[in-house]
Amino acid sequence: MITSNAKERTDLAGLTQQHQALLDRAVQALHERTFYSQYPEHPSPAIYGEGADKAGLEKYNQLVGKKFEELQQGYPQTWVGQEESPYEQESLSITYPFYEVDTLIQQGQESFDVWRKLSPLERASVLIESLERVKERFFEIAYATMHTTGQAFMMSFQASGPHAADRALEAVAAGYEEQTRFPETQVWEKPMGKFNIKLNKSWRAVPKGLGLVVGCSTFPTWNTVPGMYASLVTGNPVIVKPHPKAILPIAIVIAELQKVLTENGLPPAICQLAVDPDDKLITKDLAEHPAIKLIDYTGGSAFGNYLESLQGKTVFTEKAGVNSVILDSVEDLDKVAQNLAFSLTLYSGQMCTAPQNFFIPSSGIKVGEEIVPYEQVVQKLAEAITELVNNPKAGPHVLGSIQNPATQQRVSQLQNMKGRSVLDTCEIVNPAFANARICTPVLYEVEASDKDVYSQELFGPISLIIKTRDTQESIEVAKQMALEHGAISCGAYTTDAALKEQIMDQMGLAGTPVSFNLTGGIYLNQNAAFSDFHVTGGNPAGNASFTNPEFVIKRFTWVGFREPAID
Amino acid sequence: MITSNAKERTDLAGLTQQHQALLDRAVQALHERTFYSQYPEHPSPAIYGEGADKAGLEKYNQLVGKKFEELQQGYPQTWVGQEESPYEQESLSITYPFYEVDTLIQQGQESFDVWRKLSPLERASVLIESLERVKERFFEIAYATMHTTGQAFMMSFQASGPHAADRALEAVAAGYEEQTRFPETQVWEKPMGKFNIKLNKSWRAVPKGLGLVVGCSTFPTWNTVPGMYASLVTGNPVIVKPHPKAILPIAIVIAELQKVLTENGLPPAICQLAVDPDDKLITKDLAEHPAIKLIDYTGGSAFGNYLESLQGKTVFTEKAGVNSVILDSVEDLDKVAQNLAFSLTLYSGQMCTAPQNFFIPSSGIKVGEEIVPYEQVVQKLAEAITELVNNPKAGPHVLGSIQNPATQQRVSQLQNMKGRSVLDTCEIVNPAFANARICTPVLYEVEASDKDVYSQELFGPISLIIKTRDTQESIEVAKQMALEHGAISCGAYTTDAALKEQIMDQMGLAGTPVSFNLTGGIYLNQNAAFSDFHVTGGNPAGNASFTNPEFVIKRFTWVGFREPAID
Structure with a gap:
């Protein structure tokens, strides 16, 4: 099926001309870091066309129960698939082409010599074209995301569609910029007194080799495309291994990219989908293969640590973390409680940025000029969630629904922990999906000394109230949690400028971004492409930062060449 | 001895004003990559002043046999030192203050909160000021380098003085640029239809923590200052642990930096010298200390691999490599032989960039329009060395002299290897130092199939001629050597443009820079700050690249903060 090579490929001048302006605009946005979005997040007919939603749902429904036949990466050994909808709690019965690890590696390697020889601009243009095509399938991807991850429709649309595409574009822009930051050629002329030594020099950004991108079950495109596009723009073919329960959203993205590749005479194996057979997981076989040089991973810490320990690989991870909220002083406690209730309820706490540990001083917090007692603060939060x-x-x-039954079990087993339940989970019904796996958030109260309870990620709709001596202890423990167990986000509420600076300083040392005093329509678990760096690399939660320069430059090597210049 | 803190420190506005222009010029040079040097490499009186050489020698002689008392990092536990001159083969009898590991770590940590709170421009200015002071001591450092490393005077002056200072400036410029590439603050305003969400955002480049810089015995400042200044400019205090046989050159540099620090009310412990006691090495104790977050290392591969395996550290290494020369076709064989003879004789092959493996096709090489037989090419090279x-x-x-007696032993034990000696070592005498440890280069001939012989670094004046089937085999094996055993430089001689492109492509994939067709006064083992990246990170020879962005950005973490903007 790999039929093309560099010599036969289509001239890419048209594509580069078409996308150069967008690419330059995206590079500019990286450095401005104000609001910038190429792909509108609102699923409105005015933007995406009348009937786009309905058409997307129909297309999704047509994919269910069938073979996914859009990939162009060669004849499969067999067809596999085990996705099921958290909303229906039944199988999607979609199967995907399965290829042996050696086949994937060999096809990827064959494509390397073609892909690496394109210019950074050519690669970036091919990749941007793929995003423009993916845009046409945002609604289809949204329904595919709903019925694999359990996200509600709006999050499914935004996170897997426009937000993911913006993050991919960000990685493309960053990779393009880094590869073009030094001159391709230069004359080096050194005065030696009576004569000059003159050399013609050139430099190449040499890609490291095959990349593996390992996806997670909750954000199948948002967490996959940054690593995938970062490896690709820097000249490395990729093999994308999604979570076996969340394949369809990224399969659609890869299919669109493969179409753009083949239309331009490039091998589709530059980006391959790798699915696990139904009886066996293949990620370790792929990761340990000596041809795999780059690994991007989102998921649990144990497997992430194993990947990071592999020799001879450059590994980018987003693993578990323990996110904190520090409550010290606020203007309006109701607004704060509503904001936090939303943050921890959103997608039932299944976001890597969801808050888990809420630090509240035993003496209460300042609200305006009053002190509101600890118990009352806790009660306010519980009431806001209930409401x-x-x-x-x-x-x-x-709420959406719960992706993994194990998350539901974790909630029900909480009663065995030290501490006291403040708010139990309750049964509610989704009006559209009677059989949806739903579990409302629980609030659990522990002492600051009960570190064994709260120094781990309790993935899902579980929040812990930690009673501290004072805000100084809250900061100290939140910092320690981040340094020792990782953190991806932090919320802090204080009206004291000195305390705010102290929190920035101390959480900064723990590599944790902080959102201060959020109320209203913005939440600490949201972050924006081209402005917020996602995961800093400064603590055990991971080193994959969307998208700082480190996330792209570790994917290639600068190599220089020189030769005497003949005058 | 740590008496100052941020509040009491001198206003640094004078220094930043003084050095801003130089800093901007250096950043510009990083991206132009044409010839640029702040510190002239020629030790001429016109540049460095009449009598500067003589005064430097006198100052060096005054240091010999005494305690080195210029450091300001507190009262030492004792005094230690075991340097000896390869030219005299006797002890320098200089002793240095010794501090326990815990003392060094504690003092370093105390200084962290002061140093990290300066702006990148303030840190860069303090560091540039230290280089300007070091410039005044280039001759003294040159003699200190001669009598620790065995380098000849000219190399001692250039490598340890101006070239090292240029490399340090390069690291300062790169670190400054990377820390100022994103805005410190920005307003992020997102249109939501009926209203806008408006956040004030800010970002900080948060340093990782204490750095350890481990020096080598042959280039005690050149290989130490890039990591030292890169960690410092990004806000990380450093502990510099020189090789026990080559302390004095870097001790002078650190003394000058400590003077600048204390003059500006900053703790001298921001940069500390750590020497081994005479009976024990302390590098492992330092490296394994949890407070050490960054490690820079130059030296053997076994210890480098151990350092790279330490968890929770960011490690930059320059280890052993096997450098190749590929001979295919030349215009003037005599000139080529003279150039290569110089390259392998320079400092008796004790440079990390010195060539070791010379690949010559058994059918000979093309010289102009003629074919010169293999044996004759080998003979030419041997003759050029002898001459x-x-x-x-x-x-x-x-030649200089041999730093380590083990290097001399390695040469004498060569006869036990497979292969055939082409040129034996001979005894020559240095007219100025009758007792100098000298060992002229040996040439040894092996078959391409004798990989066990040539797939290791034979440090010192040892060159191997490897007889290959043809140039294709030469390229293939040179690439394999670099990929499997590391390489820092490569020389190639070909008049064929397609072959040249093939060598660039293939050695590029092996992360090895290539110098083509060098003759005359420029050698493959030389490389220039602000133009040649030294060590690419693309093969096992190490990942410390002087100075690409990766060398500095891994020393800090981008952390963002945000809060609703009040209109």
Whole structure:
């Protein structure tokens, strides 16, 4: 099936001309870091066309129960698939082509010599073209995301569609910029007194080799495309190994990219989909293969640590973390409680940025000029959650459903822990999906001394209230948690400027971004492409930062060449 | 002894104003990559002042046999030192203050909160000021380098003085640029239809923590200052642990930096010298200390691999490599032989960039339009070496002396290897130092199939001629050597443009820079700050690249903060 090579490939001048302006704009946005988005997040007909939603749902429904036949990476050994919808709790019955690890590696390696010889601009243009094509399938991808991850429709659309595409574009822009930051050629002329030594020099950004991108079950495109596009733009073919329960959204993205590749005479194996057979996981076989030089991974810490320990690989990870909220002083406690209730309820706490540990001083917090006692603060938070989840117009749409049955079990086993339950989970029904796996958030109260309870990620809708001596202890423990167990986000509420600086300084040392005093329509678990760096690399939660320069430059090597210049 | 803190420190506005222009010029040079040097390499009186050489020698002589009392990092536990001159083969009897590991770590940590809170421009200015002071001591450092490393005077002056200072400036410029590439603050305003969400955002480049810089015995400042200044400019205090046989050159550099620090009210412990006690090495104790977050290392591969395996550290290494020369076709064989003879004789092959493996096709090489047989090419090279080392005006000054007696032993044990000796070592005398440890280069011939012989670094004046089937085999094996055993430089001689492109492509994949067709006064083992990247990170020879962006950005973490903007 790999039929093309560099000599036969289509002239890419048209594509580069078409996308150069967008690429330059995206590079500029990287450095401005104000709001910038190429792919509008609102699924409105005005933007995406009348009937786009309905058409997307129909296309999704046509994919269910069939073979996914859009890939062009060669004849498969067999067909496999084991996705099931958290909303229906039944199998999607979609199967994907399966290839042996050696086949994937060999095809990837054959494509390397073609892909690495394109210019950074050519690669970036091919990749941007693929994003423009993916845009046409945002609704289809949204429904595919709903029925694999359990996200509600709005998050499925935004996270897997426009937000993911913006993050991919960000990685393309960053990779393009880094590869073009030094001159391709230069004359070096050194005065030696009576004569000059003159050399013609040139430099190449040499890609490291095959990349492996390992996806997670909750954000199958958002967490996959940054590494995938970062490896690709820097000249490395990739093999994408999605989570076996969340394949369809990224399969659609890869299919669109393969179409752009073949249309331009490039081998589709530059980006391959690798699925596990139904009886066996293949990620280790892929990761340990000596041809794999780059690994991007999102998922649990144990497997992430194993990947990081592999010799001879450059590994980017996003693993578990323990995210904190420090409550010290606020203007309006109701607004704060509503904001935090939304943050921890959103997609049932299944976001890597969701808050888990809420640090509240035993003496209470300052609200305006008053002190509100600890118990009352806890109660406010519990009430705000209860109100949100029981609001039929909001609750089901914020909660979504639970991707993995193990998350539900974790909630039900909480009662065996030290501490006291403040808010139990309750049964609510999604009006559209009677059989949806749903589990409302629980609040659990522990002492600051119960570190064994709260110094681990309790993935899902589980929040812990930690009673501290004072805000100084809150900061100290939140910092320690981040340094020892990782953190991806932090919320802090204080009206004291000195304390704010102290929190920035101390959480900064723990490599944790902090959102201060959020109320209203912005939440600490949201972050924006081209502005917020996602995962800093400064603590055990991972080193894959979307997208700082480190995320792209470790994917290639600068190599220089020189020769005497003949005058 | 740590008496100052950020509040009491001198205003640094004078220094930043003084050095801003130089810093900007250096950043510009990083991206132009044409010839640029701040510190002239020629030790001429016109540049460095009448009598500067003589005064430097006198100052060096005054240091010999005494305690080195210029450091300001506190009262030492004791005094230690075991340097000896390869030219005299006797002890320098200089002793240095010794501090326990815990003392060094504690003092370093105390200084961290001061140093990290300066701006990148303030740190860069302090560091540039230290280089300007070091410049005043280049001759003293040159003699200190001669009598620790065995380098000849000219190399001692250039490598340890101006070239090292240029490399340090390069690291300062790169670190400054990377820390200022994103805005410190920005307003992020997202249109939401009926209203905008507006956040004030800020970002900080947060340093990782204490750095350890481990020096080598042959280039005590050149290989130490890039990592030292890269960690420092990014806000990380450093502990510099020189090789026990080559302390004085870097001790002078650190003393000058500590003077600048204390003059500006900053703790001298921001940069500390750590020497081994005479009966024990302390590098492992330092490296394994949890407070050490960054490690820079130059030296053997076994210890380098151990350092790279330490968890929770960011490690930059320059280890052993096997450098190749590929001979295919030339215009003037005599000129080529003279150039290569110089390259392998320079400092008796004790440079990390010195060539070791010379690949010559068994059918000979093309010289102009003629084919010169293999044997004749080998003979030419042997003759050029013999002529160079026996030229009393050149030989001793090119050879220098042998730093480590083990290097001399390695040469004498060569006869036990497979293969055939082409050129034996001979005894020559240095006219100025009758007792100098000298060993002229040996040439040894092996078959391409004798990989066990040539697939290792034979440090010192040992060159291997490897007889290959043809140039294709030469390229293939040179690439394999680099990929499997590391390489820092490569020389290639070909008049064929397609072959040249093939060598660039293939050695590029092996992360090895290539110098083509060098003759005359420029050699493959030389490389220039602000133009040649030294060590690419693309093969097992190490990942410390002087200075590409990766060498500095891994020393800090981008952390973002945000808060609703109040209109």
